[in-house]
Amino acid sequence: MxxxxxxxYSIAKTFMWFAIVxxxxxxxxxxxxxTDYTRxxxxxxxxxxxxxxxxxxxxxxxxxxxxxxNALAAAQKQVDEAAxxxxxHQADREKLKKEIEALDQKxxxxxxxxxKLKQYEDSYKYFYEENRQEKxxxxxxxxxxxxxxxxxxxxxxxxxxxxxxxxxxxxxxxxDGLLAAEKTARKSLDKVLEEKKRVEARLEKVKPSLAKDVLxxxxxxxxxxxLQVKQIVLSNLYDDxxxxxxxxxxxxxxxHLGIDQKGYEDAPxxxxxxxxxxxxxxxxxPHPMEKIGCTVCHSGSGHSVSFVDSAHTPSDEKQAAExxxxxxxxxxxxxxxxxxxxxxxQAACAKCHRDTVLVPGADKLNKGRKLAEQSGCFNCHxxxxxxxxxxxxxxxxxxxxxxxxxxxxRWIRDPRSFRDxxxxxxxxxxxxxxxxxxxxxxxxxxxxxxxxxLKNSDPVELSKPPVAGDAARGEDLVKKxxxxxxxxxxxxxxxxxxxxxxGLGSKVTPEWLYTWLKNPKHFSPNTRMPSLRLSDQxxxxxxxxxxxxxxxxxxxxxxxxADPKVVDEMILTNMQGxxxxxxxxxxxxxxxxxxxxxxxxxRSILHQGCFGCHTIKGFEDAKPIGAELTNEGVKDVxxxxxxxxxxxxxxxxxxxxxxxxxxxxxxxxxxxxxYEKLRMPQFNFTGEEVEALTTxxxxxTQEEMPLEMQKRLDLDERNMEKGRLLVSKLNCNGCHxxxxxxxxxxxxxEDPGAAPPVLEGEGSKVQERWLHDFLQSPATIRPxxxxxxxxxxxxxEELDTFVRYFTAKAHEEIAYRGLVxxxxxxxxxxxxxxxxxxxxxxxxxxVNSASAAMGASFLAPDLVLAKKRLKPEWVHKWITDPQTLxxxxxxxxxxxxGETPLPDILGGKTxxxxxxxxDYLYTYEGAPAAAGKEAADKQQSA
Numbered sequence: 001m002x003x004x005x006x007x008x009y010s011i012a013k014t015f016m017w018f019a020i021v022x023x024x025x026x027x028x029x030x031x032x033x034x035t036d037y038t039r040x041x042x043x044x045x046x047x048x049x050x051x052x053x054x055x056x057x058x059x060x061x062x063x064x065x066x067x068x069x070n071a072l073a074a075a076q077k078q079v080d081e082a083a084x085x086x087x088x089h090q091a092d093r094e095k096l097k098k099e100i101e102a103l104d105q106k107x108x109x110x111x112x113x114x115x116k117l118k119q120y121e122d123s124y125k126y127f128y129e130e131n132r133q134e135k136x137x138x139x140x141x142x143x144x145x146x147x148x149x150x151x152x153x154x155x156x157x158x159x160x161x162x163x164x165x166x167x168x169x170x171x172x173x174x175x176d177g178l179l180a181a182e183k184t185a186r187k188s189l190d191k192v193l194e195e196k197k198r199v200e201a202r203l204e205k206v207k208p209s210l211a212k213d214v215l216x217x218x219x220x221x222x223x224x225x226x227l228q229v230k231q232i233v234l235s236n237l238y239d240d241x242x243x244x245x246x247x248x249x250x251x252x253x254x255x256h257l258g259i260d261q262k263g264y265e266d267a268p269x270x271x272x273x274x275x276x277x278x279x280x281x282x283x284x285x286p287h288p289m290e291k292i293g294c295t296v297c298h299s300g301s302g303h304s305v306s307f308v309d310s311a312h313t314p315s316d317e318k319q320a321a322e323x324x325x326x327x328x329x330x331x332x333x334x335x336x337x338x339x340x341x342x343x344x345x346q347a348a349c350a351k352c353h354r355d356t357v358l359v360p361g362a363d364k365l366n367k368g369r370k371l372a373e374q375s376g377c378f379n380c381h382x383x384x385x386x387x388x389x390x391x392x393x394x395x396x397x398x399x400x401x402x403x404x405x406x407x408x409x410r411w412i413r414d415p416r417s418f419r420d421x422x423x424x425x426x427x428x429x430x431x432x433x434x435x436x437x438x439x440x441x442x443x444x445x446x447x448x449x450x451x452x453x454l455k456n457s458d459p460v461e462l463s464k465p466p467v468a469g470d471a472a473r474g475e476d477l478v479k480k481x482x483x484x485x486x487x488x489x490x491x492x493x494x495x496x497x498x499x500x501x502x503g504l505g506s507k508v509t510p511e512w513l514y515t516w517l518k519n520p521k522h523f524s525p526n527t528r529m530p531s532l533r534l535s536d537q538x539x540x541x542x543x544x545x546x547x548x549x550x551x552x553x554x555x556x557x558x559x560x561x562a563d564p565k566v567v568d569e570m571i572l573t574n575m576q577g578x579x580x581x582x583x584x585x586x587x588x589x590x591x592x593x594x595x596x597x598x599x600x601x602x603r604s605i606l607h608q609g610c611f612g613c614h615t616i617k618g619f620e621d622a623k624p625i626g627a628e629l630t631n632e633g634v635k636d637v638x639x640x641x642x643x644x645x646x647x648x649x650x651x652x653x654x655x656x657x658x659x660x661x662x663x664x665x666x667x668x669x670x671x672x673x674x675y676e677k678l679r680m681p682q683f684n685f686t687g688e689e690v691e692a693l694t695t696x697x698x699x700x701t702q703e704e705m706p707l708e709m710q711k712r713l714d715l716d717e718r719n720m721e722k723g724r725l726l727v728s729k730l731n732c733n734g735c736h737x738x739x740x741x742x743x744x745x746x747x748x749x750e751d752p753g754a755a756p757p758v759l760e761g762e763g764s765k766v767q768e769r770w771l772h773d774f775l776q777s778p779a780t781i782r783p784x785x786x787x788x789x790x791x792x793x794x795x796x797e798e799l800d801t802f803v804r805y806f807t808a809k810a811h812e813e814i815a816y817r818g819l820v821x822x823x824x825x826x827x828x829x830x831x832x833x834x835x836x837x838x839x840x841x842x843x844x845x846x847v848n849s850a851s852a853a854m855g856a857s858f859l860a861p862d863l864v865l866a867k868k869r870l871k872p873e874w875v876h877k878w879i880t881d882p883q884t885l886x887x888x889x890x891x892x893x894x895x896x897x898g899e900t901p902l903p904d905i906l907g908g909k910t911x912x913x914x915x916x917x918x919d920y921l922y923t924y925e926g927a928p929a930a931a932g933k934e935a936a937d938k939q940q941s942a
Contacts, residue, residue, distance in 0.1 A: 033218045041254045041305045045227045048257040048271050049206065055263060056203040063196045075189040082182040089178050096175045103168035110164040114157040121147065121154050229305060230254045232293045236706035239302070239337075250293040250302035252310070260289050279361055291709070297348040300339035301332075311338040313651070331651075336636060340698065343691055344653055347633060350699035352710045354385060357724040358739075368696025371689055373728070375423055379612035380626030383700060390729060393424070393613035395524040400457030402512050402523070408450045409559045413443075416684065418507075418554045421488065421500045425681035427608055432667035432677045440566045441674050445604040447562035451594070452601025456617040460523050462511040465540040474545025480786040481532055482756075485734035485745050489546075495744045497731040498529070503551035513543040521793055526615065528730060530790030533778075567596055573675060574603045608679060625679065632656070633701040644669040656697045660690045716808035723805020726798060732759075735787065739809075745787060753857030753890070756787050761885060763810030765874045767819055768803050775799055781861045781869075783847055822872060824919040831906050832920025835913055838902055839894055857890050867922040875918045 086093070128143035190197070214220060216227045230253045237248040258264035258271040260281045265273045274281045280297075281289040287297075295302040300311040307327045314320040314329075323329035332338065340347055346365040353359040358366050372378065376392040399408070410417070415424040428442040477483075478490045478501075486498035504513070515522060517539040520529040534542065568588060575584035591599065602618065605611060609625035633652070640655045643666035648654055658665060663680035685693065713721065727738060735756035737743045749755035762771070776799055778789040794802075807814050836842070844860045866875065877884070882891040894901060895910050906912040 037218045037221075039305075040307065041229070042227050044255045044270060045257065049208070049226070051258075051264075051267060051271055052206045053203070053208065055267075056199065056206055059263070060196065060199045060203055063199045067196060068192060071192045072189075075185065075192050078185040079182065079189050082185040086178065086182050093175065093178055096171055096178075100168060100171045100175065103164065103171055107161065107164040107168050110157070110161040114154070114161045117150065117154045117157050121150050124150060230257075232290060234291070234293045234296070236708070237293075237296065248293065248295065248302060250295050251305050252294040252298075252300075252302060253289075254305045255307075256294075259294075276361070295337075296351070296709075298339050298345060299337045299348070301335060301337070308332070311335050313339045313341045315341045315343055333650075336634075338651070341653060344695045344698050347695045347698035351701065351703055351705050354710065355713055355718075355721060356711065357721055357728060364692050364695050365699055367689075368692035368694070368699075370728070371685075371693050372696055375425075375683060376613040377626075377629075380609055380624045382624065382626075382628040382630065384630040384702065388725075390528070391526075391613055391615060395526055395615040396453055396457070397615055397617050398458055398460045398523060399453045401460040401462060402508055405450055405454060406559045407507055408453065409446050410554060410557055412446045412449060413560050417557065418503055418551055419500050421496060423499075423683075425683045427679075427681045430664045430682055431662065432664040432672075433674070438674055440563050441570055443560035444562040444566045444570060444600065445608075446560045448567065448597045448599075448601035449604050449608075449610070450601070451597040452605060453616070455594075455598055455601075458617070460515075462509075462515045463518070464511055465514045465543060466536050467540050469537075469540035469542075469544030471541070471545040471548050474541035474543070477538055477542050478545060481534075481538075482735060482745065482787045482790065483532075483542075485743075485756075485787075486731055489549075492748070494748050495731070495734050497734055501546055502549050503554065505547040505550040506552070506555050508547075510543055510547060513546060514539055517542055530730075530792040532788050532790050562597065564593070564596075567600055570674070571596060571600055571603075573673075574600075607675065608681075629697065629700050631700065631702050633698045634703065641666055643667065653694055653698060657690050657694045660685055660693050716811070719801075719804040719808040722801050723808075726801050726805070730792065751856050752888070753855065753859060754785060754787075756785070756789075757782070758886060759806075761810060763806035763808070763812050765810075765871065765885075766806075766869055767871055768807060768814050769818060770869045771806065772799050772803050775802055781865060782859070784856055784859050819867075819872075821922055822915075822919070824915075828906075828912075828916040829920050829923060831913070832916035832918070835902065835905060835917050836920060836924075838905075844890075860891065862926075863921060863924050864926050866924065870921075872918060872922070875921060876914055879914045879917055 124143050124147045128140055128147060131137075131140035131143065212226050215223055216225045221227065229251055231249050231251045232253060234248040234250065238245040239248050253259060255270045258267055259274045260277065260283075261273060262277065263273070264271050267273070277285060279285055280287050281292070283289075293302070294300075300313075301309060304310045307323075308329055309332070311332050312323070312329065314323055320329070343364075346359075346362040349359045349362045349365055353362075357369075372386075373389060374392060377383075378386045378389040379391055379393075403411075411424075413428055414426055415422045416426065428446060429439060433439070433442055475490050479492060483489060483501075484492040484494050486495055487501050488494070488496060489501035508516075512523070516529075517532075517534055518536075519531055520527045521531070571588055571591075572581065572584050575587060579587070588596070605616060605619065606622065607625075610616060611619035611622045612624050612626070635652065637650060637652060637655075640652065642648060642650060642655065645658070645666060645668070648658055659680065660683070663682060664678045667678050724739065727733065732738055733741045733743055735743050735745045737746055737758040737760060739760075743756055743758075746752065746755040746758070766774075774789075775792075775794055778791055792798075803814065841863065844858055845863045847859060847862070861869075874885075878891070880895055881893055882889050883893060895914060898910050900908055900910045900913055902908075902913070906916060
């Protein structure tokens, strides 16, 4: 027997290894399938399916509870009675059904017979017309004869069909008559149970079932699973991955399943309904989910479907700890576009709302913008879109005519020691310049800046008060003429737009204060402080009162002193930037003590950037010292200098917030020379202000957004935004309710009639020429008001901006041709005069002792002003129904519900009477003295 040939490998070992590999592959396959089957998002979807089912059951129970039991019982009774009645006609119904079936068959046969004959007729017509066209007379005649024989049969067949169908319809109507009562009863029952049935249908749809479980099972979930990744694909939007751009895809809704559905407002995350569906995500909202998605507003990784990989960002350390424990969360260090924390989400609004002063619904972002504007952030930092902002600090070109050396040096050293509410930040003696050596340098710089400002101050002629002032009267005037619309003073803390006036007696001289009150622009042409057209006595009284407000502690504080050696050392350090030390020493030797202070003062002002907020002589062309912030909201995190702040979260928002809280902290632990140290001053922002400002800074991006997603302004909207910026600059809301913002003085007024007027709808109310002239030179309209409309000294461009702003807000066109009055007749004018007399319009519209006794809310402007001030269309609407134009007005509605109280004038036609009053107003020259006295007497007797 032959020996088997030798094998190159062991068959037994091969089988063994094959078995091992097969087991490993099988185990790997099972592990892969199970890993996929147990992914987090599938777990969330299962939980949401259960939540939907439980919610539907709860809704069904509530719907059942809302069913009107009496109505249900009545409807059910009606159905039962109808069914009982119908049961008594069972034989008739069966008979009718059989008859209808027979008639259906007969009608079908008649229809088929008609259609067959009609086909022959159509065919004969075709051949007849074809042969006649080709001049084949014999053939044409043959088909004509056939048509003549066939046509009567077709007509009769049609009649037979219609008779059969009518017989069938008559029987059907008879059967429907028997069923009508039951149908009506069931409709009533369905209406009572409508909501319940709708919820039952929803419950049935979300009810768990074996079929759903099978379709979601491993290896079968490719067929038609209910558990699946959901996503929103956004057209024209892309994610930038540095080397490539991919279309933006948001899969957030894979887990956030109830985000756009009502009914889950109180559900746990991630199932909770998004707040304010009318504004966000709702299909009828301005931001529908299918067009906006999620990451446009929230950022994060939209492609991911796990909690960690989606780049969620906690709101605070407590939430971070909770997430770590619950979800195993950790920060994605390599992902730049992390989600915005919930408190900063409004930062994303600026991506699309770039050209608006205020973003609707984004109160925190708006507050941050306003704070940045008020704090002078745009004076030091370049920010695209915010270049046209004004200097927030007062002009210092004439500082020597206002301030003395001691006050200035104490103020520069620590502004809050004089006025705790000041917006002037602290520049010197902060954490990174607190060493004894730096403290000496700080004091030297303060004295040098003071010396420079005083030396380079142009004198201004000041006037002495010509009359003695009364401080008590002055305090009363400050409260009444409108000072508190901008300033906190006299115990009224209503607005902080302008500086608080406490301590003013320790700051300025009587001559300066009197001159300033009389005409602020005499001292500072660029000031936003308007003139209240105070008389000499009023200005003297207010000055006398304000000068009594002193800060004695501030006055007693020592002024910083400059050590000459420190001054020399700082000068040499500055000079060595452009020359050798030997040259610097030689140059220094040529300077007097005053020259040295002035040189150091100029260099210190340049170093600290004081000219950003203040106009200073010699710095007209100096460039701001702050870093550009245009793209700060998307700046790479690794570009932020965290220094040795290892405990600080490494994120944009954490760095920005810390910078706002304590700007110099990032110098801690570092060895830097004086002029290398951080210079951002200390603003002492509150926690709420830091959060708002951080939100604003995070909004600063130049991210490309499709035009269709941006808020693009038309011409009217641009005019409105330009006007809103001017309103913000001049604090119009300090007095007036405007643009949905209540006027500060109106809010604190006990009598609304004694407060500055509401300016909503002003563009539809007043004539453009009158508005222009009034803003240029305000005149008295409401003589009982103590508050005064200031004179701002507007430039023509500013006047035009305001006119266009009010006109655009009212959706009106500027009437360049002036007022055009509608045609009228002498009869209408006479009727208008008669109506005004009988309605006693003069009683409120003519200020006298009797009308004044009624209270300010019952007083109204002199009607003589109407023809030059008001638009005829507005007057007509106002007389018709004042409440629709100004809710809460004391102006009576004389023509309520379109009815006139005087049916004997103009035939009792309401619109004709209103038109007559309006027409007469444009000829009105004032009430006769007798009429005015008679009205006053009537009021007095009343």
